[in-house]
Amino acid sequence: MKRYFLEVAYKGTNYHGWQIQENAGSVQDTLQRALSKILRRPIQVMGSGRTDTGVHALQQFAHFDIDELGASSDFLKRVNAVLPSDIGILDVREVAPDAHARFDATWRSYRYVIGLRKDPFEDGLVWRCFYELDVPQMNEAANLLLRFDDFESFSRVKTEATHFRCKIKSAKWEQKPNHLIFHITANRFLRGMVRAIVGTLVLVGRGRMTLEEFEGIIKAKRRVEAGSSAPPQGLFLSEVLYPVHIFV
Known part of the structure; x- marks a missing residue:
């Protein structure tokens, strides 16, 4: 076999x-x-x-x-x-x-795409978001994620997970002319984790949450403290990496 x-x-x-x-x-x-x-x-x-x-x-x-x-x-x-x-x-x-x-997967990467204008060819593939967003502030908040390893605040409440620890390798926003793209790489992800992070980071970008409050949400380890999840259509599993030795 x-x-x-x-x-x-x-x-x-x-x-x-x-x-x-x-x-x-x-x-x-x-x-x-x-x-x-x-x-x-x-x-x-x-x-x-x-x-x-x-x-x-x-x-x-x-x-x-x-x-x-x-x-x-x-x-x-x-x-x-x-x-x-x-x-x-x-x-x-x-x-x-x-x-x-x-x-055997060592790293998994997701990207989340926010569309900054109405484009009919992107229907179902982006979150159309017309808020004024402070991208540098969102990146400051995203960088805070790398300091922690417990992300219960961004996990679904009903989950089969036995623990909420994840090692986030990178997390950043990329500014494009008509898009904002969030890239995140970790060894594992919790159910609903990326969408919850994105939804909360958007609150930071809108000026409705400070960096201190964002950090406090991570420390609280309670999903109710974080923002609403971003809609699913903007989320893509973008890369999965494995050790070379498993391939024949």
């Missing part, structure tokens, strides 16, 4: 997140159905992590097992022909038999 990693991209608008759910379409279920059809046997995939309803992925990874896959180029053509237009398999690579898409 061989193990393979799939590199997947998807537009999450029409899905209730990555993970399989009863009576709701998910990316994972759609992918498993396509793989099972092409490979003519039941296939189960394990993703590098969950994305919520309406959230997108520029790079998601998932692993699955099969005796022999055959030529990767032929496999990619066949499975992409079966998948809907909003899900694409970018690559497939054989990995070590014990490699795990979720547990």
Whole structure:
């Protein structure tokens, strides 16, 4: 039995997140159905992590097992022909038999895109936000995140997480002519964490929260202290990194 990693991209608008759910379409279920059809046997995939309803992925990874896959180029053509237009398999690579898409990931990156003007071609892909935002102040607040490792204040209240510790490697806002893009990289993320951080940072940018208050929210470890979550359509899982040695 061989193990393979799939590199997947998807537009999450029409899905209730990555993970399989009863009576709701998910990316994972759609992918498993396509793989099972092409490979003519039941296939189960394990993703590098969950994305919520309406959230997108520029790079998601998932692993699955099969005796022999055959030529990767032929496999990619066949499975992409079966998948809907909003899900694409970018690559497939054989990995070590014990490699795990979720547990072997070392760093995960998200980006959150705020649109500063109405653009019909970006519908469902940005948060249209017309507030006057103080970007340097938002970056000052984002930099405070690197000083802490417990982010319970930015986690969903109902969660399966056994702890709220995350190592944030970087967090910053990038100013574009018509967009603000928040980039964040960590070893793990809590459910709803990035959207809660973005929603709270926007309050800082609007002048409705000071840096001291933002830091106090982190220390409070209570979700009710933080701001409302930013809407899902602006969020993208952008990169997942693994140690080189797991690839065959």
